[in-house]
Amino acid sequence: MFWKFDLQTTSHIDQLLDRDDVTLRELMEEDDVLQECKAQNRRLLLFLSQDHCMQELVTLITTEPPADLEEKSRFKFPNIACELLTSDVSIINDKLGGEESLLEMLYHFLEQDPPLNPLLASFFSKTIGNLIARKTEQVITFLKKKEGFIGLVLKHIDASAMMDLLLRLISCVEPAPLRQEVLLWLNEERLVQRLTELIHTGKDEERQSNASQTLCDIIRLSRDQANQMQENMEADPLLAVLESQESVAGLLKNMFEGERSEASIVNGTQVLLTLLETRRSGLEGLMDLYSQGYERSYTVNSSILNAIEPHLKDFQQLLLDPPKKSAILTTVGVLEQPLGNARLHVARLVAALLQTSAPSICQELCNLATMDLLLDLFFKYTWNNFLHFQVELCVASILNHPSSEEQHSPSFQNHERNAAAANSEGPGEGEESGGPSDPQASIHNSLVAHLFQKCRLVQRILDAWEENDKIQSEGGTRRGNMGHLTRIANMVVQNLEKGSVQAQISELIKELPEDCRGRWESFVDETLRETNRRNTVELVSTHNMHSSSEDDDMESPFPNDLSLQQTFSDYQIQQMTANFVDQFGFNDEEFSEHEENINATFDRIAEINFNLDADDNSANAAAFEACCKERIQQFDDADEEEDIWEEKEINYATQAKSRTRFGVSQSSEGSSRSSLENGGRDRDQGSESEEEEESEQNPSETGRWSPGWTADFRDSGGSPSSPAGWEGSAEGGAKMEESGWASFTEFQAFSG
Known part of the structure; x- marks a missing residue:
């Protein structure tokens, strides 16, 4: 047994601690010092918690190491010191959080002039963060006494470690009352x-x-x-x-x-x-957001939208005149005027604002014709998929109107008052219907009309598609925005079929010029339908796939018809299973029955018939014969029963005999392959008795047997070796019944 070996070894750290003059650096040189610390090695912890050791550890993580040291070992000890201080051992936490002198040494790190060493800043932030989580009250009390703490942290905010420290103060303070106290303190510090x-x-x-x-x-x-x-x-x-x-x-x-x-x-x-985030979701779920309604886990505060609305014209100006950027070389050539990150973020902001469906925001975007400008950029920058995705979201949020319940959410109600005030000088649409959601619905309808009339969405889709077809017909490359354009076109078609703005879109399509309407109908019925068909994922390629070049010469047993190659039909699977049963005589029922007697599985192995065509190479036949004659060793527990592995006589026949076992007709390997190549059409789905009768009366007409060698592993004595017995005759059936070979009632259940 493993436990009889004494594999326990004594750590070298214990030997070092036996010395009176051992130093902290010597212990830190040991590879397992951190492991021993976390394992609560009491002698080591008592040594580390001494005043001079704790001071040295804090000094290591807050002081720049000498520059003349080798770079790979320069921060070795500061790193180990940080790991020891943050090992979450109570004696170290108590010492570091309870000694104000140690906290002062840590705090002094923030008083350095920027920039801080980023690695030391991370050590400092990790150590303070661990104390905030473990010794919350002591550390918070200490920091609150430091009036310039927040100022010093923001002074070094260029180091990301300082950002982590602020987030620790907000998220890692427990219990809730103490956390609220910290938040109030941070708010007072502005x-x-x-x-x-x-x-x-x-x-x-x-x-x-x-x-x-x-x-x-x-x-x-x-x-x-x-x-x-x-x-x-x-x-x-x-x-x-x-x-x-x-x-x-x-x-x-x-x-x-x-x-x-x-x-x-x-x-x-x-x-x-x-x-403006209304719910946390990945990019893959954003499009579902529009098709499934506006289910929000958080409602946008109206004050946010009220502050953004006056600056929409400034964002519009950014789309027209972005910060200057120099030309860049891309994989498709030189881009003289790049889109830029600023305009991309404006597109993201517009998509988020349209998602809120705030009436005043939608009205202002409509007045500024922001969507028209975004579509211009969509077709100008044909290779910027980040922009294409945001424009697609904008179109989706316009076409998919929120439900009536969503229209009465607090977010909508807050902006309905603003919209009513904005429209008070107009004809007074809100007063005509008297409904509180009418201003929002009216403005949304205006935005839909703006998309089809002012932005000419349908015409742009048709023109861009035809231009892309022309480029490809001349040997050019398909444009990079065609995938998103396909989704936008499908979005329009889907909203023509159903949706809250179905009637309006249908009327807008009818208002198109006759030639444009005809082009659109032809595009939807032919081009878009064919594109969607091609974009459908095919599970199996139309070409045969091989794992290696050696398989190239193998003839496929399946027809070359495309429909058959795309997927295996249930009928083909049944035929392949039936052929396997024909060859080896197994079926599902037999396997389930064998669970009751483990020896039954070994008994069945002796019945397998291997049929080899007579035309096979004689060398193969000789090798097969040698394998069959080789003696196999017996199992140790086979003494009490008949030796199923005893060497048996091997009989070779010049012609394979059809045999039936449990109502299943057996065939040779060649016949199985022939049946599979013909799609299983030669296999009759009639009753099993009719199949047996056909085999006995006219075996030559079935086309399933051919001359070949048959290796018979059946015992010649005491077992149903008579051919008549295997052909399903009455005499053979009687012999089987007398010998008890096919009777499973005599099997004893196996138990451990």
């Missing part, structure tokens, strides 16, 4: 406002990026925790500030104030997109 101020043209890109990412993470974390909170819990003050109109307006002011830069626009738009 954390959100100070992060927003960093997203400005005058700041470096790294600081802007980390500040933007921090705000996005705060929004998501706060919303996730708000969903888990009890109803009587206080609201998150940081999230309330972020969603306020004043805060969003301040962010937008920073984005567009002074000289515009792509970094400030992109990072600011990322925060806006996070604020």
